[in-house]
Amino acid sequence: MIPVITAFERSPDRGQGLARDMRVRWALEEVGQPCEVRLVSFDAMKQPAHLALHPFGQIPTYEEGDLVLFESGAIVLHIAERHPGLLPDDANARARVIAWMFAALNTVEPPILELANAKLLERDKPWADERLPLVEDRVRNRLEQLSARLGDADWLDGAFSAGDLMMVHALLRLKPSGMLDEFPTLAAYVARGEARPAYRQAFKAQLAVFKAAHAR
């Protein structure tokens, strides 16, 4: 059964692949599974039909027969559990990869999102200039720790895994800020992720949606 996922009809990232449907597209490409993509507008996301799939009115969602999922991490884990390629066979290695998925979502991504919010939503606040360096330091702290752990390795725990997929995508959000370049180990790690054929294929598909929307 071909799953149906949802994505922005008009992504505010202008086709940079930063919206979280990219994680799902990438995971499906890695395991060689096709999907259908239903595009939703910001308005449609808040309507009952979409809220029945996603309680918070967001993308991505994932429908496969009777199964409806939301949360990019849960969707990628589901895909990784159902198809070979993103989780190791060894039980302990599998548990460690899942830990990296949680680390991407719960430990590394939150300060990155805080930084995006500080730059996009809080710029006109009287305290913005004082707060921004604090938020940047929280991001740098996590990047230092992650970089130290990655060291000379290509991937976080053995072969490329769902943990790397989630981590690389979370880090990609930093690219426009230039902060990633302060950590060459991580910049190279992200570049390795972006160079994967599955990533490129997924990126191309989401970019085609953006271009089509803007040609109309």
Ligand code: GTB
């Ligand atoms: N925790 C959820 C998950 O991981 O699936 C978060 C889902 C989420 O934040 N979805 C966003 C959304 O639907 C799109 S991806 N937002 C609409 C809304 O909440 O009304 C987040 C995102 C949005 C925009 C950019 N960008 O422009 O660069 C990047 C990422």
